[in-house]
Amino acid sequence: MLTTKETADIFKAFCDENRIRILQLLLDGEKCACKLLEAMNITQPTLSHHMKILVDSGIVSGRKEGKWMHYSISAEGIRKAQSYLSYLLSRGKDV
Amino acid sequence: MLTTKETADIFKAFCDENRIRILQLLLDGEKCACKLLEAMNITQPTLSHHMKILVDSGIVSGRKEGKWMHYSISAEGIRKAQSYLSYLLSRGKDV
């Protein structure tokens, strides 16, 4: 079971538009930070900032290979978020 | 299909600790704003602010009855968030 803060932190990964775009880019598989960077209209340090939030939250996993960082969506992280939502649904009433 | 901003807005509902606590309180069913207020250590305007975010995002639905507002978790809203996560999983690789 997650704490209130842990839960909020996981979902923080999804509440910035640039991070949603990054996830969109990762949908078709692992990508290098440099590829993400050229696809987005932000500076390199800003990308680095967002990748840190995504990785720390467990939603994305990073793999270092030489001087490149390869990022991909982490099924395990997504499932953690999913199970919280299921938990809410399991007892929520309405519609 | 949701826009980037719509997606981010839905998840914004979950990224504040007080809102997670509110959802926790709503787990056992509909509650009046006054009940939420006495269970939480925030002022009435602050609660009102958070309820607006939760309702606007579709995660919670509100029902007015006389002078009371009754809030409950909206299954439909939760499902929208769930389906975005499923979408990420459907193509994400890794673990």
Add this chain to the structure above:
DNA sequence: ATCATATATAGAGATTTGTCAATATGTTTT
């Protein structure tokens, strides 16, 4: 060793978000 490249970190400014006190709106009771 030096240089070039990829990424991370530090620090500063701008924007957004959360919080409160004060006040407004809407509803019920007297």
Add this chain to the structure above:
DNA sequence: AAAACATATTGACAAATCTCTATATATGAT
């Protein structure tokens, strides 16, 4: 109509977040 109560809105301040420039670190190539 006035008073009492529940909730919403406004406006101000504080804290958190996003973004940038400058710089540091790490790796590979010359």
